[in-house]
Amino acid sequence: MSAPDRRPTGQDPGRSGSPRRPDDVAQHVDDMLRPERPMEVFRWVVTAVVLGLLAWGLSADIRWNRLVGAIPEFLNIMWLMFKDPDWSALPGLLDAMWESIAIAWLGTVLATIVAIPLSFLAAENLVPKPVSVLTRQVFNVLRAIPELILAVAFIPVFGLNARTGVMAIAVGSVGTLGKLCYEIIEGLDTGPIEASDAVGASGIQRLRWGVLPQVMPELASFAMYRFEVNIRASAVLGVVGAGGIGTLLSQYISFKVWDRAGLALVVVILATIVVDAISGRIRRRIVAGPGGTLHMTTIDPEALDAAQALAPEEQPGAPA
Amino acid sequence: MSDVTTSGSSSPDTSRRSGERPDKPAPSVFALSMAVGVVVFTVVTVVATDFSLAGIIEDLSRPNSSFQGLLNLDWSQVTNPRALAAFVETVQMAVVGTIIGGFAALPLALWASRVGAPNAAVMWTAKTFNNIVRAIPDVLWALLFVAMVGIGVLPGILALIFFSIAVTSKLTSDVLDGIDMGPVEAARAAGSSHTQMLRTSIVPQILPSYVSFLLYNFELNLRASAVLGLVGAGGIGQLIDFYRGARAWPQVWGIIVLFLIVTIVVEQISVMLRRRLV
C-alpha cells in the first residue's frame, strides 16, 4: 500500500499542535510500549490434556485391523440393505414399531402419574428436609440407571414381553419427571393459591384453580418431550427381549439379514422423526396456549436440556 | 388439561355497568381434544402392550431371582478387579467417543445453521445428516457396528462417536441461534472467507457453551457405554450380560451399584467444571 510512513512517533501533533516538551515525549513513548505476549499456558495445558486423554482412551484393547475393512464393509452393507428390500417384512416391522411406541407412551404416562405424588415428598417447601433429601436421592438413582439395564433386571420379574418394557421405561422416567415436578412445586407462584384460599376454596379446588393452571402446561410439555426421548429407548428394549421392534432389529442385524435390516432401520428412523415432529408441534402449541390466553412461565424442554448441559442443578432438566 | 376460561361469573350489578356481556368463550378446543386424545391413546396402548396393573402386582408379589439378587447384593463387585477393568474400558470408550464425536459435531452444527453454512446445499445436507443421526439410538449404532467390525471395544467407540455427534450438534445448534451477528458482519466487511469468519467471529462466542456440552456429552456417553456392552460392544455391559446369562443376580446388581457410584461421582465433577465455564 503506497501510504506515508506510519511508524508511531512519540508526538501526535493533532490538528493544532504545538510540540510538547521533551520530558512529556519520553513519558508518552514509555506509556505506549507494546505489552508482552502472555504465555497462554492454559491453552497448551488443555490441548495436552485432551490429546493425552485421547491417547489413553485409544490404548484400550482395540482390534485395529477390523477398522481398516470397516469402510468398504459399511458401503457393502448399505448396498445390501437397500438394493432390494424385503417388503414382506414390512407389516411385521410396523407392528413391532407400534408396540415400541405404545411401550414408550404407556411408560411415560405411568411415570407421570407416579412422579407427581412422589414429587410432593421431594419439595422442600412441603415436607421436612430429611424426607425431601431422601426422595431426591431416590430420583437421582432412578435417573442414573439406563432403561436397558432396568429391562434386563425386570425380565425375570415380568417376563419376556412388552410389560417389562413399559415398567423399565416407567421406572427410568420417574426420576426425571419427579425432579421437574418438585422444582415446579417449589417455584410455584403463591398468588393464585392465596387467592383461592381467600375465596374459601377447598383443598381440591385449590389444587384445581391455584396450582394446576400454572403447572399443567409445563408438565404436559415436559412429559411429551420425555415421550420423544423414550421412543429411542423403547425401540431398543427388544434387544434384551422386552418387547418392541428391538427384537426384530437385533435378529436381522446379528444374522445379517440385510434386506430386512435396512427396512427395519428406516422404519425406526422415520417413526422417530415423525413422532418427534408431531410431539414437538403439540408441545409448542401447549406452551403457546390457545391464542395466548395462558399466562405462565414457559419451559421449553429442549432449552432445558441445553440449560442442564450448561449450568446444571439450577435448572430442572433431564439427560437426553 | 386445565381449562382456564372462567368468565361470566361476576355478580349482575357490576356487569350492568360495563355494557354488553361477552359470550362465554367456548372451552379451549385444543385442551379438550388433548385430554381426550391422551386418555384414548393410553387405553389403546394398554391393549397393545397387554398391560395390566393386576398383572404387575401379581408379578411383584411372586418371589423372583432378580429381586432376591438385589437383596443379596454382591458388594464385592465394587472392588472386584475384573469389574474395575471392564469399567476402565467403559470410560476409555466414553472418552474417545466424546473427543472425536464432539469435535466432529462442531462443523456439523455450524454447517446446519443459516449463519454458518456457506450455501443452501451444504446447509440442507448437514441438516439432513444431523436429523438422521439424531434419530438413531445409541444401542442401534452399536448393533450396526458390531455387525460390521465384530464385537469388542471398537464398535462401542464407533457407536459413541456417532451418538456424540447427535447430542453435541443438537445442543450447539441451539446456542447458534442466539449469537451476536455484529462480528460476523465485521468479518464479512473486511473481506474474510467463510471459514475464517466462522473461526474468528462465531466460534469464540460459542466456545464456553460448546465445552460445557462436551462435558455433558461425556456423562451421557458413560451411561450409554455401560449399556452398549449388552450387545457386545465392550465395557461393563458385557460383564452384566455375562452374569445375567449365568443368572448370577447378586453380581448383576453389584455391578449396577458400581456403575451408579462412578456415574454419580463423574456427574458431580462435571457439574463443578461446567459451572465454572458459563
Place this chain on the structure above:
Amino acid sequence: MIRFSNASVTYPGGVSAMKDLDLTIGQGEFVVIVGLSGAGKSTLIRAVNGLVPLTGGSLEVETADGREGRRTHEVVGLSGRALRDLRAEIGMIFQGFNLVKRTSVLNNVLMGRLNLVATWRTLLGMYPKADVEIAMRALERVEIVDKAYVRAANLSGGQQQRVGIARALAQEPSIILADEPVASLDPPTSHAVMRYLQQINQELGITTIVNLHFLDLATAYADRIIGLRDGELVFDGPGTDADDDVFRDIYGRSLTADDVLGDDDETPAAPADAASPHGAGTWQAGEAGSPQAPA
C-alpha cells in the same frame, strides 16, 4: 475515488432507500453524510463495499492495491473472491463496534488481515509476524496498544471503538466507511473518535465516509457534507456552507436538541476514558485538538 451513477437500492417489499443517486467522492476526501433515520445513509455506506447490493445503476470504486497500483472495480455484480478482495481494501467501523467480546484486542484487530492470511493459519490462530506487526502499529496509531492482550469486553465504549478503528486500519485500506461510529458514545469520547478519523484521513490519505446524526459534529469535522432525504441527495457542499437552515431543509423538519451532540467542555481535550468511561474529572490540560492518551 467512489462514483455512484444513477444508483438505486430498492429493498424487497418495495422500500426505496436510494433513488437514482449520482455522486462522486474523490480520493482522500473526508465526507460526512447526514439525514434522518431511514433517509438512506446506512444504505449508501453499505453499498460501497457491497454489503447492500445495488438494484439499479452502477457504482465504481477505485482502490490502491499496494502492489498493483490503482484499480477501478465495478461493484455491481461482484461476488466471491473478487468481492472479498475489494472489501479487504475498504475498512468499516460500526456503531455497535462489532468486536468479538470474548477475545483479545489484538485478535480483534487481526481480523482486518483475514483476507491476506491463509485459512489454516487463521484456524490455528498462528498469524504471521508481519501481520501482527501491522496490527500492533494500527493499535499504536489509536493509542491503545497497551491493551493489546486485554479481553475486548473489558474495555469502555470509546476504547472499543478505537479498537474498531484499528481493525479497519489493519486492512491498510484505501477507503474507510464509518456507520454512526459515535452514536453510542459520550461527547468527549465522540470528539476523540472523530479526531482519530480525521487524523487518519489527513495523514494517510484514506478516503473517509462517515454517517452522523449529530449535526454539530458534522460541521466540525467534515470537509464535505452530503445530505440525504428519502433516499435522495438534497445537499452537497463544504462543511462551512452547512448551517441550521440547510439542516432543516435536509431533515424536512425543525431541529431539536437530539440532533446535536453538545459540548465536550471548553477545553476540548482528553478522551478521558482511562479512569472512568464517562470521562469525568480526568481532563488533561492540553492543546486544542490533541488527543492525549490515558496511561
